[in-house]
Amino acid sequence: MHKKIWLSMLILLGIFIWLPGVANARLSVSTPEETIERADLIVTATVINRNCEDEQRQVTIKVDEVLKGTCPDNIIKLTKQKDEEYGWGGFDFLEPGAKIFLLLGGNQTGGYWRYWPTGDLNFLALVADGHVRDLYQDSKIGINDQSWTQEDYTKAYDAFYQIHRRVTATEALDKMTKEQIAAMIQTQGKQDKDSYYIEGLSYNVADLDDDADWEIVAQIDGGVHLGKCFIFDKDARGDYKLITEQDWKVEQWDLAYPLEIDGKKVLKLVTRTGGTGVDVWIMHLFYLDQGSFIEAWQGTLQERSVFKSNWFQKICGYQVDLYSENKRLYVWETTIQYQLEPDGVTPKGEIKTDTTTKVYLFNGSTFIPEESEDKNNT
Numbered sequence: 001m002h003k004k005i006w007l008s009m010l011i012l013l014g015i016f017i018w019l020p021g022v023a024n025a026r027l028s029v030s031t032p033e034e035t036i037e038r039a040d041l042i043v044t045a046t047v048i049n050r051n052c053e054d055e056q057r058q059v060t061i062k063v064d065e066v067l068k069g070t071c072p073d074n075i076i077k078l079t080k081q082k083d084e085e086y087g088w089g090g091f092d093f094l095e096p097g098a099k100i101f102l103l104l105g106g107n108q109t110g111g112y113w114r115y116w117p118t119g120d121l122n123f124l125a126l127v128a129d130g131h132v133r134d135l136y137q138d139s140k141i142g143i144n145d146q147s148w149t150q151e152d153y154t155k156a157y158d159a160f161y162q163i164h165r166r167v168t169a170t171e172a173l174d175k176m177t178k179e180q181i182a183a184m185i186q187t188q189g190k191q192d193k194d195s196y197y198i199e200g201l202s203y204n205v206a207d208l209d210d211d212a213d214w215e216i217v218a219q220i221d222g223g224v225h226l227g228k229c230f231i232f233d234k235d236a237r238g239d240y241k242l243i244t245e246q247d248w249k250v251e252q253w254d255l256a257y258p259l260e261i262d263g264k265k266v267l268k269l270v271t272r273t274g275g276t277g278v279d280v281w282i283m284h285l286f287y288l289d290q291g292s293f294i295e296a297w298q299g300t301l302q303e304r305s306v307f308k309s310n311w312f313q314k315i316c317g318y319q320v321d322l323y324s325e326n327k328r329l330y331v332w333e334t335t336i337q338y339q340l341e342p343d344g345v346t347p348k349g350e351i352k353t354d355t356t357t358k359v360y361l362f363n364g365s366t367f368i369p370e371e372s373e374d375k376n377n378t
């Protein structure tokens with residue numbers, strides 16, 4: 001209530017600012033905290049293009065992070081006509097390539113979103129090294145008896161940024177310890193607490209589901225063919241929850257290049273299994289769906305086995321045709337079989353090879369063999 005009265009006083013009294021060349025100008029400005037509150041949208045962005053003409057300025061930015069509000073557009077254009085009395089105010093953007101912290105107003109009209117700076121001044125600051133650094137084209141603001149300097153704005157904006165920004169993977173990892181991850185596995189895992197081989201634990205963070213949080217991927221190596229893997233996802237309360245525990249010895253998390261399939265971020269994981277004389281590498285395709293782990297497909301990548309004097313080998317390749325209607329997954333499999341000489345290495349007699357191709361279709365959830373799809377349709 002008190003705040004409301006104060007606000008309306010501001011409007012009545014007007015706001016005096018010190019702007020070069022403009023004495024006691026009346027522009028739309030507010031205190032650092034009020035500017036943050038007034039903004040519909042607060043983002044960090046990269047300046048892509050800047051066009052300054054005599055009477056109009058236009059800047060194009062690419063949104064990097066949304067810190068407040070919802071922003072349906074990745075690319076935003078801001079335009080301002082020159083004001084005869086006040087000139088450009090603070091509408092003077094940086095060179096293309098600059099990283100900025102920007103406070104915006106926005107609304108939807110006629111099916112399109114329109115954006116504009118929050119107020120006439122102090123809506124733009126530079127971002128560097130994970131902090132809001134300097135207010136750009138700053139102006140000292142005086143409202144009644146109080147005044148706010150560039151530092152006041154920068155400090156308030158940086159404080160807001162630190163709370164709402166997405167931390168980098170390195171920063172997220174710095175906040176975790178192996179003991180914490182081990183404790184999470186021991187308390188949430190399906191096995192008995194003391195049966196996990198924690199000495200073999202390693203972990204990393206990755207964005208598996210395109211939300212603002214990092215997911216944790218962890219694995220335990222217990223031997224050539226023995227291991228476990230775990231994925232933790234943050235729940236609505238901000239706590240990490242174990243969403244899958246697999247008896248997989250992970251050889252490779254291939255998380256950097258997801259396949260975009262039906263809006264799902266499908267990732268690759270290679271595991272290894274086997275036993276005496278048998279060594280098998282398996283490819284898994286998986287994704288997270290609303291906090292659930294879904295394995296979309298698994299298949300052999302390589303298999304080698306020696307049984308007495310028989311050598312068996314399987315070599316496979318796969319490729320998803322992302323341009324096909326059902327995101328067809330092609331799998332090529334070549335088998336090689338022969339007898340071994342007594343040295344256990346040299347082939348003896350005929351080498352039998354056979355290559356087959358299998359096709360799978362994505363049914364919206366997993367990859368199923370094409371033949372079963374045909375059966376379903378007839």
Ligand SMILES: [Ca+2]
Nearest residue numbers: 207209211213
């Ligand atoms: Ca995520």
Ligand SMILES: [Ca+2]
Nearest residue numbers: 209211233234
């Ligand atoms: Ca998540």
